[in-house]
Amino acid sequence: MKEEKDILTKDERRLIYWIGHYEDATREKCTQEALAACLFTDERKIRKMVREIRLKGIPIASGDGGYSIAKNKEELKHTINRLYSQNRKHVDLIFALEDCFKEEKESSIMAEENDPYTEEVLERMVNHGRYPEE
Numbered sequence: 001m002k003e004e005k006d007i008l009t010k011d012e013r014r015l016i017y018w019i020g021h022y023e024d025a026t027r028e029k030c031t032q033e034a035l036a037a038c039l040f041t042d043e044r045k046i047r048k049m050v051r052e053i054r055l056k057g058i059p060i061a062s063g064d065g066g067y068s069i070a071k072n073k074e075e076l077k078h079t080i081n082r083l084y085s086q087n088r089k090h091v092d093l094i095f096a097l098e099d100c101f102k103e104e105k106e107s108s109i110m111a112e113e114n115d116p117y118t119e120e121v122l123e124r125m126v127n128h129g130r131y132p133e134e
Helices: 010-026 032-039 043-055 073-099 116-127
Strands: 060-063 066-069
Touching: 010 032, 010 043, 010 066, 032 043, 032 066, 043 060, 060 073
Parallel strands: none
Antiparallel strands: 060 066
């Protein structure tokens, strides 16, 4: 039995339908703008819904031109690499902001030293070759 958190909402099912329908009809990826118009919402809500759907295990690919339902691992590769790249940029921003107060860097503003979440994220990035080891 699926857990409640894994069950798609009505709006999430509609979003998946429109991504697939648009792609079948036009042979192109479906843009955030088109999805927002179809679902009578805004692009921010579309991004949030795509995130939630992905967390539920639905392989939505994105990139150049919009969203599509990935049919294999290769189709997801570009999306996965782009997400790692975005994560790297966020980590770099955290370090840059911490450097604003170098004398206080020992007590990190964003995360305490040995914070398990921060350590896990950095370790995963190093293991996937997305962040260089020092």
